Amino acid sequence: MLKFSYTALAILAATAAVAEETRQLDAHEHGTGTLDIAFDGDRIAMELHAPGADIVGFEYGAKSAEDRAAVDAAxxxxxxxxxxFALPAxxxxxxxxxxxxxxxxxDEDHDAHADDDHDHDHEEHADEGHDDDDHAAHADDDHDAVSHTEFHAEYMLKCADPAQATKIxxxxxASFPNALELEVQIISDRGATGFEVARDAPTLDLRDMF
Ligand SMILES: [Zn+2]
Incomplete structure (x- = not known):
């Protein structure tokens, strides 16, 4: 896990926590992810949430070897x-x-309650993968029980000259053809600003943020 040791990074963490409380997985909009970016000194922290539909094209529990390979590759x-999210060199x-x-x-329920259960479920799931009949039934259950999935990523960058980070x-x-838009929130010592970055204009100008 990232250590949010800087003020803006702490704000980002708090903002993300609030966003997660108010946003359910089943409320996400396919095609739209969120990216929070906090600039503080020479550090840039980022947190990405994107629907499974955007990243791998499905949100059911991975059924086939191809599904699992797609998740691993993603x-x-x-x-x-x-x-x-390419920054100027x-x-x-x-x-x-x-x-x-x-x-x-x-997964979120298990994470909230007991890591042991989480591990156990993975073992059960892996075992069932060897039994075709049970596996198919289990996958159908997953589809009913878990209607949405999201990919979550956290990043910490260090930049030699962050003032040159003028665009993203x-x-x-290009990596994820089903992704249409990212709702981007930038946090810096100038405050927080929201942007929508879409597939047809995939560049964000940051010059006003410094
Ligand atoms: Zn979904």
Whole structure:
């Protein structure tokens, strides 16, 4: 987990927590994800939430080997923030921390209550994968019980010259063809500003933020 040791980063964490409280997975809009970005000194923290539909094209529990491979590939792609949200080379940014995962309503319940249950379920699920009949039934149950999934990623960047971070090119949209829009919130010492970045204009100008 990231350590939010700077003021703006703490604000970002608090803002994201409030957003998560008010936003249910089943309320997300397919095609639209959210990206919160906090600038503080030489650090840039980012937090991405995107519907499973946007990232892998489905939100049921991964049924086939292809599904699972798609999820694994997406998580690996999401763990490379500078390939998705490209900053000018002059800013000299590098990734300090990056984490990405797939979340479902079921997973969130288990995370909230007991990590042991979470691990146990994964083992059960893996076992059932070897039994075709049970696996198919289980997958159908998942589809009813978990109607939506989201990918969640957190990043911490360190930039040699953050004043040169004057724009972000959203290669994200090229990587994920089902993603249409990101609702972006930028937090800096100038305050918080919201933007909508769409697939047909995948660049965000940050010059007014400094
Ligand atoms: Zn959904």
């Amino acid at each position: 998580v690996a792609t999401l763990a490379r923030p500078l390939d998705l 002059a800013a000299g940014c590098s990734v300090i921390e990056a984490s990405a995962s797939l979340e479902s309503e079921e 090119d959203f290669a994200y949209f």
